[in-house]
Amino acid sequence: MKSGKALLALILCSSAFALAPIPTAQQAKDASNYVPNAFILELSNGDAVSKRTLVSRHEEIYAAMRTRGIAFDIGEEYNTPNIFIGAAIRLSSSNDVTKLSEIPGVKAIRPIVKVYAPEHYLSLRPVSSTVVKDPKASDIPDTYSTHVMTGVDKVHAQGNFGQGIKIGIIDTGIDYNHPLLCDHADDEGSSCFGPGNKVIGGYDFVGDAFNGEDTPSPDHNPLDECNGPRDVCIIAASPDNTMGISGVAYNASLASYRIFGCIGYTSDDIISAALIMAYNQGMNILTLSLGGANGWTTGTASVVASRIAAQGRVVTTGLDGAWYASDPGAGIGVIPVASVDNIVSPIQNMTVEGVNHDPIPYFMATPLHGVNGSMPIYATSTNFSQPDDAGTCMFTQKLANVAAKGAKVAVIYNSDTGAFAAISVGGYTAVLISAADGKFLVEQFAAGVNITLNFPQGGAAFAVANPDGGLISSFSTIGPTFDMYPGVALAAPGGNILSTLPIKLGSYALESGTSMSCPFAAGAAALVLKAIGTTPAAGEAVMRILQTTAAGVAGSHTDGAPLKSVAQQGAGLIQVDRAIAMQTIVSPGQIALNDTEHFKANHTISITNTGNKTVAYKIRHVPAGTVGTIDASTHDVDTTPALIPGAATVTFSASTITLHAQQTHHITATFSPPDGLNTTLPVYSGFIEVTAANETLKVTYLGVAATLRETPVLDTSSEFFGIPLPALITAQGRPQGGPTNYTFQGEDFPFFLFRMVFGTALLRIDLVDKDEQLTPSIPLPSRRGIAPTPFTWWWTESTAGTFSKIKTIGPIGEMDYVARSTNDPFGGYSSFGFQGTFANATRINDGQYRALLRALKVNGNRNNEEDFESWMSPQFGVVTPA
Incomplete structure (x- = not known):
């Protein structure tokens, strides 16, 4: 078992991949991220396409489709104004999309995307999972530790358990008979589902047998006994159980929306339907740690999630990689969550x-050795935000300073922006406590209270040590999106x-993944809504x-280590x-600086004192780590980005302000990106801290110190398949080795095979004459010193023309907002089937042709030829069989 875990970790952490087999046409079709011939139509708001009819908008669109000879089947229908009006359809031929786009009232046509269960994705899956059989096992960590890390324990102590808040869980369903969710599961004739229970409702969109390929069998019972989301316990486990588990918001009400069967995948038309149902059923919070390949904010589920968030509902999601935010995790206003150990x-x-005060936890594996009896305290400063308290230096130097003054034991309390995690104290006798507990002790000292501390020498709260506790998890992937939204908003345990787990699968498990941090954030949001209201x-x-x-x-527990990149931690833990106790409002929460081509230097930050006393504030810049996100040697996205030197500089219109009660002040922050960085698409980031005597708040920022438009889009190497890409491949999986004729009957046809090292908003393939001349933007396939191969004749090296002037015969196909490819040898590529017709289903005349493939660079202008990468295929013939 240990070797299996080690091997799995090696595979998941490595960016290298073995040579992938060239797929056949059927294998490429099966590996596609898209459901064949399936689309989601978004319809414009209004009563009908034609005012002369009284039929519903959907029925009128369907009638228009039939009039145009479009054969189709209807799946999910959507009819929620302000969120989404439309339908999911299956076409007999994808060539009918052109006809669809001509129907008045069709606002957008998006392909239906396959979405696998969280286990399929690196950061979403439970990276480690161990079924727990003994509730009294000594090596099980008490999950209350996550509450200490995040202040949930203090909110619980105030009587806030999320009561009255409704949370919709969109996942694999819920085993609502689990004893942590239902205290009367064994009572004969009782039900653990429905009003009056913890799980008050929901819907099963698919049924047990659904695998993504067959027809869903929906019903009103979302019971799941074959998968089981990890969300439920983290949000809602009732306390006082033998496992020591306590949900973040265990008095909240849950509704389960099941979108996965026991095996296989689902699709974003079903996810969108679940999001809309949860919205219509009044869920205050929607949580789903899943999603399909994306990186853009334009996927259907991301669009739906964005609109739901704009209506004042909280949506928490997982994510799946740099420049690869999952759909709906790429939605604007949703909360993608990173993972902390x-x-x-x-x-x-x-x-x-x-x-009179509860015992104070201190971060130490064993009792503070040799410290007996009651000890009085002395505060080195009564200013909670004094950065040079006991010296402007590392913790060890601070401890040396107080030891020189006669202190025998030191208690270090966290700053407002510090995580409750291990610190290095050298050989000194010192412990770490939370910011809130430290402030309490300082307040007592300042008030002259005769207060002492005692360190009992027996009884540890928890029994498993994690040296990386409090750090960003190694599996947690990063942002941003191609349209420069940060991609990660927050981090959670x-x-x-x-x-x-479902009772039949063992009931309990130790697991890791953003499938755990995402629901934790949902529970945290429930506590906040309980405190501030649900408007x-x-x-x-x-x-x-x-x-x-x-x-x-921070990036490590080394004292003075730089903060982790915002692309990896978002705003932090x-x-x-x-969040609930703050007396100051700082807005916005995050600033996207974009790339150097679209950089905006000046940003306004608003600070409001909501208290009843005058408060003085200090404003300062705290940079976070800068990381390179592209491997310079391969142009692929680096899945383990390295820290590189360089940080932004920020100046302020005012570095100190004083606000009276209920007063607001606006300051201007002027940013300058770091200079002289290499060409690895570096992401720089940091925080603008707004500090008062009793609290510290911050604004998060992120930018790219390069031009996205200059980042290569198409993979032109031979490293993935052993042949240069892009390529024209026969249906049997063989690279076309010379001019070849196709009848387009049976399996006598080719398909285009390519990989995206970055995303593109527009990928188009046009038919051109075999003798048409073009200098492609893609160089000969020697990006990494690859010697010329028999395939180099594919590239037309004449300088006779450019594609803006080239005569195209007609479009073969088009794909919008294509995600980057992964390193998965069986699915880390894109393909486009060619059936001998133009995009509008018209058959191509017999003749000899080439195909022109064009990919728009990120942020590129669709009307500017220089913003496209281009490639010309080898010659092929369209022939009528004898």
Whole structure:
């Protein structure tokens, strides 16, 4: 078992891949991210296409389709104004899309995307999973540690458990008979599903047998006993159980929307239907850690999620990689969540004497050795935001300074933006406590209270140490999106989490993945909504509130280590108690600086004092790590981005301000990107901190110190398949080796095979005459010193023309908003089937041709030839069989 885990980790962490087999046409079709001939139509708002008819908008569109001879089957229908009006359809031929686009009232046509269960994706899957059979096993981490990391424990202590908040879970369904979800599961004749239960409702869109290929069998019972989402326990596990589990918002009400069968995949038409149903059924929060390949904000599920978020509902999602944000994780206004490792280290408790207060946890695996009896305290400063408290230096130097003054034991309390995680204290006797507990002790000291601390020498709260606890998980992938949204909004505990499985699968498991951090964020949002209300304005504010109060996550536990890139941590680790208790509002929560070509230097930050006292604030810049996101030698996205030197500089219109109660002030932050970085598409980032005496808030920013438009889009190497790409491949999976005729009957046809090292908003293939001349933008296939091969004759090297002047005979096909490819040898590529017809289904006349493939660079102008990469295929013939 240990070797299996090690091998799996090696595979998941490596960006290298073995030579992939060249697919046949059928294999390429099966590996496609798109459901064949399936599309989602978005219809414009209005009563009907024609005012002369009284039939529904959907029926009138269907009638128009029949009039045009389009054969189709209807799947999901959507009819929710302000969110989505449309339908999912299956066509007999994808060539009918051109006819569809000509129907008045059809606003958009999007292909239906396959979406696999979280296990299929690197960051979404449970990266590690161990079924737990013994509830009393000593090596199980108490999940309460995640509450300590995020301040959830303090919010619970205030009596806030998310009661009255409704959370819609869109996933594999729920085993609602699990004892952590239902205390009367064994009562004869009782039900654990429906009003009055923790799981109040939901819907099964697919049925057990659904695998993505067959017809769904929906019903009103989302019971799942074959998969089981990890979300449920993290959000809603009832306390006082033998496992020591407590949900983040365990008094919230849940509704389950099942979109997966027991095996296979689902699709974004079903995900969109589930999102809309959850919205219509009044869910305050929608959570789904899943999604299809994307990287753009334009996928149907992302569009639907964006519109739901704009209506004041909270949507938390997972994500799946740099420049690869999953759909709906790429939605605007949704909350994509990164993962932080559970601290799972034993945390001891010190007792407080002289005042009535709960024991204070301190971050240490064993009791503070040799420290006996009650000890009085002394605060080196009564200013909670004093950065040079005990010296402007590393912790070890601070400890040396206080030791020189006679201190025997040091208690270090966290800053408002610090995570509760291990620190290096050298050989000194010192412990770490939370910011809130530290402030409490300082307040007592300042007030002259005779307070002492005692360190009991027995009894640890937790029993499993994790040296990486509190750091971004190694499997947690990163942003941003191609349209420069940060891609990661926040981080939450997701590494080594004790969660639930269906009873038939073992009931409990230790798991890691954003399938754990995403629901944690949903539970945190429930606590915030319970505190501030559930109005649309409150819902829209949740992401900003959680972002501006989050704790920055460092790149390592080494003292002085730079903060992790915003592309990896978002605003940082959620701190729910700070989010609820804040007396200052800072807006916006995040700033997208874009790339150097579209860079905007000046941004306005608003600061509002909502308290009843005058407050002085300091504004400062805290840079985070800069990372290179593209491998310079291969042009592929680097799945393990390296830290590189360089940071932005930021100046402010004011570095200090004083606000009276209920007063707002606007400052201008002027950004300058780092200079002199290499060409690896570096992402720089950081935070603008707004600090008062009792709290620190921040604005997160991210930008690219390069031009996205200059980033290569098409893979032109031979490394993936052993042949240069793009390529024209026969249906049997053989590269075309010379001029070849095709009858387009049976399996006598070719298909285009290519890989995207970056995304494109427009990929188009046009038919041209065999003698048409073009200098392609793609060089000869020698990007990495590859010697010329027998395939180099594919490239037309004449300078006789450019594609803006080239005479095209007609379009073969077009794909919009194509995601980048992965390194999966069985699916990390794109293909386009060619059946001897133009895009409008008209048969191509017999003759000899080539195909011109063009891919628009990110941020490119569709009317500018220089913004496209281009490739000319080898010659092929269209012939009528004798």
